[in-house]
Amino acid sequence: xxxxxxxxxxxxxxxxxxxxxxxxxxxxxxxxxxxxxxxxxxxxxxxxxxxxxxxxxxxxxxxxxxxxxxxxxxxxxxxxxxxxxxxxxxxxxxxxxxxxxxxxxxxxxxxxxxxxxxxxxxxxxxxxxxxxxxxxxxxxxxxxxxxxxxxxxxxxxxxxxxxxxxxxxxxxxxxxxxxxxxxxxxxxxxxxxxxxxxxxxxxxxxxxxxxxxxxxxxxxxxxxxxxxxxxxxxxxxxxxxxxx
Numbered sequence: 689x690x691x692x693x694x695x696x697x698x699x700x701x702x703x704x705x706x707x708x709x710x711x712x713x714x715x716x717x718x719x720x721x722x723x724x725x726x727x728x729x730x731x732x733x734x735x736x737x738x739x740x741x742x743x744x745x746x747x748x749x750x751x752x753x754x755x756x757x758x759x760x761x762x763x764x765x766x767x768x769x770x771x772x773x774x775x776x777x778x779x780x781x782x783x784x785x786x787x788x789x790x791x792x793x794x795x796x797x798x799x800x801x802x803x804x805x806x807x808x809x810x811x812x813x814x815x816x817x818x819x820x821x822x823x824x825x826x827x828x829x830x831x832x833x834x835x836x837x838x839x840x841x842x843x844x845x846x847x848x849x850x851x852x853x854x855x856x857x858x859x860x861x862x863x864x865x866x867x868x869x870x871x872x873x874x875x876x877x878x879x880x881x882x883x884x885x886x887x888x889x890x891x892x893x894x895x896x897x898x899x900x901x902x903x904x905x906x907x908x909x910x911x912x913x914x915x916x917x918x919x920x921x922x923x924x925x926x927x928x929x930x931x932x
Contacts, residue, residue, distance in 0.1 A: 859890065
């Protein structure tokens with residue numbers, strides 16, 4: 689029964705399609721758009737960041753650090769082989785390079801000059817050295833009568849010592865002086881003249897002639913000695929040792 693009904697409906701529809709002018713044409717149905725998402729739908733939209741290209745000039749400026757802001761320094765993790773900090777370098781020291789001085793050309797050696805007596809030498813010290821080995825009688829300072837006995841001006845001398853015994857049966861005396869420059873010949877001549885006078889006196893007193901005959905006149909640089917003593921050789925040696 690149902691089958692016949694379906695066939696009847698199909699035949700009626702075919703007739704209607706065969707005569708379109710007999711029935712008004714219905715407008716086509718407008719498709720319904722899909723429903724928009726509602727608030728209950730979670731839609732995630734990702735917008736890709738723009739990448740700089742070769743045609744884009746990108747200027748990146750970093751803000752200046754604020755001195756008030758604290759900076760957290762993260763210490764590196766300790767390792768098995770920690771790096772030792774460099775030791776602080778001391779003050780820089782300069783090391784000048786010494787230049788070798790040129791070797792001087794050999795020259796002829798100058799002739800050695802005699803050494804001058806030390807400035808600390810005195811006539812009194814020289815007399816002490818000589819009298820210690822001269823022998824004979826004790827002597828006294830007779831410097832105040834030097835000009836009378838030697839006919840010599842003390843202006844020609846820088847320093848002198850003149851000693852004679854106060855009482856003696858023999859002629860004994862010691863005269864030692866440091867002579868001023870250019871006056872040595874005059875002082876030596878005065879000593880020779882004194883020696884000659886003693887010889888003449890010795891002719892009158894034979895006991896006094898022995899020391900006079902062996903008297904010594906010795907010069908050493910600016911120094912001179914006239915010694916009438918018992919041991920003239922020892923006196924001369926002591927004088928030379930002191931004034932050399």
